[in-house]
Amino acid sequence: MxxxxxxxxxxxxxxxxLPAFKxxxxxxxxxxxxxxxxxxxxxxxxxxxxxxxxxxxxxxYGYFDDDLLCGAxxxxxxxxAKAAExxxxxxxxxxxxxxxxxxxxxxIRAACNRGILTLSILCLPHNQGMLSLARKFxxxxxxxxxxxxxxxxxxxxxxxxxxxxxxxxxxxFVGAVVDAQKQFLKHFLHRxxxxxx
Numbered sequence: 001m002x003x004x005x006x007x008x009x010x011x012x013x014x015x016x017x018l019p020a021f022k023x024x025x026x027x028x029x030x031x032x033x034x035x036x037x038x039x040x041x042x043x044x045x046x047x048x049x050x051x052x053x054x055x056x057x058x059x060x061y062g063y064f065d066d067d068l069l070c071g072a073x074x075x076x077x078x079x080x081a082k083a084a085e086x087x088x089x090x091x092x093x094x095x096x097x098x099x100x101x102x103x104x105x106x107x108i109r110a111a112c113n114r115g116i117l118t119l120s121i122l123c124l125p126h127n128q129g130m131l132s133l134a135r136k137f138x139x140x141x142x143x144x145x146x147x148x149x150x151x152x153x154x155x156x157x158x159x160x161x162x163x164x165x166x167x168x169x170x171x172x173f174v175g176a177v178v179d180a181q182k183q184f185l186k187h188f189l190h191r192x193x194x195x196x197x
Contacts, residue, residue: 010102013060013072020069021062022050029092035127036089061106063090063099070094073103075110075119083118084111088130100133108137 025046033041063071070091077084086107090099111119123130
């Protein structure tokens with residue numbers, strides 16, 4: 001069945017998606033948080049992290065199932081830098097369904113389109129899901145102290161990759177606006193009326 005591009009499962013996240021991004025991070029179980037951040041992550045740490053990601057120029061893509069954000073792929077970089085870091089998180093009960101691959105493919109394309117030559121993925125040695133994903137995308141894996149670093153050489157920039165990202169982001173922005181309006185209406189319609197006394 002065809003779905004509207006404004007309701008595609010993967011789109012870029014904007015500041016209006018901050019509550020959904022925070023809720024996704026809060027749903028991650030203890031083991032997933034340890035795998036993602038390398039240690040315990042408090043609620044306040046997760047909130048600060050989400051705000052920083054969506055406010056510092058990082059590129060963050062979200063995977064949506066209806067209105068629920070159930071996965072996020074992040075590209076952290078500085079303008080002009082030739083190296084960046086990628087990170088992924090997927091709700092534990094939704095893993096092994098290709099969500100990580102979808103998100104990682106978007107992150108690689110975004111890195112390529114920004115002239116990033118090396119993309120780093122940090123993970124703990126027991127994180128088999130992330131290691132498998134890194135191998136799938138031909139990352140060179142190295143063991144460094146207590147974590148594994150995957151280095152991925154970015155693909156060559158093409159006009160088509162730029163076009164695809166621009167089109168996806170345009171539809172994604174429209175989707176974000178629609179989602180924000182739905183959340184506003186849901187909140188507004190559930191408020192007690194001032195006219196009923």
